Amino acid sequence: MAEITASMVKELRELTGAGMMDCKKALNEANGNMDEAVEILRKSGQAKAVKKEGRIAAEGICRIARQGDTKAAVVEVNSETDFVAKNETFQQYVEAVAQQVVASSATDVEVFLEEKWIEDASKTVKEALVDKIAVIGEKLNIRRFARVEAEAGCVATYVHGGGRIGVIVEGCTNVVNDAVKEALTNIAMQIAALNPKYVATSDVSEEYKAHEKEIIAAQIAQDPKMAGKPEKVIEGAVAGRLNKELKEVCLLEQVYVKAEDGKQTVAQYVAQVAKENAADLSIKRFVRFETGEGLEKKQEDFAAEVAAQMNA
16 A cells, blocks of 8 residues: 655645545545546545535635627636635636636526536536536536627626626727726726616616615604604605615716715716717626625534544
């Protein structure tokens, strides 16, 4: 039996991204043969992939791929832990998924998973995902993607926090130059920072407004300062608070984060850039992904997990 050294375990872990104890076990089984150990991890990992189905994958990263100035796609791929999300093997895999998404015509994840994998046509996207689960040793999930193609203008993209947030903005414009592109990128950064829900107030549904009015009215009813006020005063207070909220959730109504006077709105900034470049410029739509939003995150006890692995 070959002696399994710490450096061998480290090398196998760097090759596969698998856990320390899994690497040691595989090397023992392969009698120290590195190639055989990699195969053992892949095979055992595929068997374990089914067992990982029930786990929560709420960490991960977003990545964006582009085709020129007119087409971009953002994808969110989840992992179980932040440790794996920072792993280079995982990040390279997500980059490849994004490249496939931007070239794909699939409109949902289920259809996308059945496509031929861009890096190995002998496998489907789903089969490649299972392989990656085997190598990394955690449940991974291609959760969602969005593709934006500008019909009359260009797209701008921005990735924040190493992939925690990914944004695509579509601008309608008859002038596509560096200044316009920079402005759209600035707006993508605004979206990442302030998380608007709509482009303009005209996009807000009446259902949303009615729901928010109901909440605001209930809040005002609990305010002692408003007790006994005339109905018109209360209606005015409700309308005022609603308008204030709409300025926060509608991109064009927000104060532009780089405004020198601290007052310029995004709409005014767009108008300024349009005038300076003799362009007919407007924001058509945007997509903002934040990793793990809406997903339950399990509470980790890292010390207990390490202890469990060492005692396994």
